[in-house]
Amino acid sequence: MGPAHAARRQPGVPPARAPTRRGAVMADVAINVEDVSKRFRIYHERNQSVKSAVMRRGRARFEEFWALRDVDLEIPYGKTYGLVGHNGSGKSTLLKCLARILVPDKGRVVANGRISALLELGAGFHPELSGRDNVYLNGSILGLSRRDIDARFDDIVEFAGLEQFIDTPVKNYSSGMYVRLGFSVAINVEPDILLVDEVLAVGDEAFQRRSAAKFDQFRDEGRTIVVVSHALGSVRNMCDEVAWLDHGRVLEVGPADAVVGKYADATTQTPTEPAHVHPSDVRMTGLTALVDGRPVQELAVGSPIDLRLEWQADRAVAGLLLAVQLRTSDGMLIGTARSDALGPLTLGPGTGAVDLHLESWPTAAGTYVLDAVVLEQGEPERELDRLSDAARLAVVAEGARGHEGLILLGGSWS
Ligand SMILES: Nc1ncnc2c1ncn2[C@@H]1O[C@H](COP(=O)(O)OP(=O)(O)OP(=O)(O)O)[C@@H](O)[C@H]1O
Ligand SMILES: [Mg+2]
Structure with a gap:
């Protein structure tokens, strides 16, 4: 970290703390x-x-x-x-x-x-x-x-x-x-x-x-x-x-x-207004976290969960791939899940949803943010749309002990 730069006083422009008659307009x-x-x-x-x-x-x-x-x-x-x-x-x-x-x-x-x-x-x-x-x-x-x-x-x-x-x-x-x-x-x-x-x-x-x-x-x-x-x-x-x-x-x-x-x-x-970064024929329109089929904004550490990605496409678009990215509330990327296993997807025209099932939620207690992404397969791969901050989840645990950090380390001792 450094003091990065200075704009030096411009010649002829007085510092505002000592305004002269010429500087008076700008003084405040x-x-x-x-x-x-x-x-x-x-x-x-x-x-x-x-x-x-x-x-x-x-x-x-x-x-x-x-x-x-x-x-x-x-x-x-x-x-x-x-x-x-x-x-x-x-x-x-x-x-x-x-x-x-x-x-x-x-x-x-x-x-x-x-x-x-x-x-x-x-x-x-x-x-x-x-x-x-x-x-x-x-x-x-x-x-x-x-x-x-x-x-x-x-x-x-x-x-x-x-x-x-x-x-x-x-x-x-x-x-x-x-x-x-x-x-x-x-x-x-x-x-x-x-x-x-x-x-x-x-x-x-x-x-x-x-x-x-x-x-x-x-x-x-x-x-x-x-x-x-x-x-x-x-x-x-x-x-x-x-x-x-x-x-x-x-x-x-x-x-x-x-x-x-x-x-x-x-x-x-509104969990930080979702942001569309790229204009495209196919867009991510929502991401909902579901426990037992019901939308949730809070869940217990380690619970099973479904993430439902909703999309909208103006025409049929082939060769697609969906992804979910998990971030900390200050934006650090923790993990990605991609739909590669489903093969190339064709979406549209119209709207629809695709579910991602997680056997157990992977993080420790805290607030986490999810992005929904649609990509075009190929070399190079191209991100078509990203819904940033599409959902925000409060992950809760009974008692704070063992929840220092981001992920559950787990493991078995002997
Ligand atoms: N050098 C760069 N090249 C391309 N995109 C950039 C560059 N710098 C910033 N951006 C993009 O510009 C946008 C604004 O970034 P910026 O760093 O100003 O955001 P911020 O409000 O400071 O965010 P944060 O709260 O995460 O610090 C972001 O989408 C970022 O990805
Ligand atoms: Mg910044």
């Missing part, structure tokens, strides 16, 4: 996000062989995908601003656009002040260099002179709590140590605007407390903070204003309490 806006759209290309071949490349005559098979769509936001100066939204809704992409690590395909971002950012794990650090060298490297990327960094060095190391490890190559750091050093650099370079992407949770409790105090101090000093987080309680406590992103669009902006409340309601009532 730290970052203006003007109709920003960002597009990615999704390439389909995973195991690209020479043969398949020749068959395609060198053409790449990809689909375009808009991760951000017409995002229009004014991030006020001196406020703590939160971004919430489901996995893949575009929060990190937006932060990267603010940090100028990504360039929008449409629209623009106007920042008023020095930005420092703490983005993904590992970003901004050189693994072979020591913590000390990385502090100097990052400080200089963030626009500080060697003397500036000398003056701040001890504070940076102390805040990170890495005195003993500062001359160790950062490749030997734990993820918590990475985050601590990255965050410490990012805040000690005196940014006007600090961007933080859901990373602070990695540090230990003492560090989290120090970070929270630093956020308060930043706020009191009138600096601007933009945070991305799934920890809705913290967002509600920390933030003045919140924007809710949904499939790359802004769904709601307003006071933290109100927006977080609405977002929380929406995610618990």
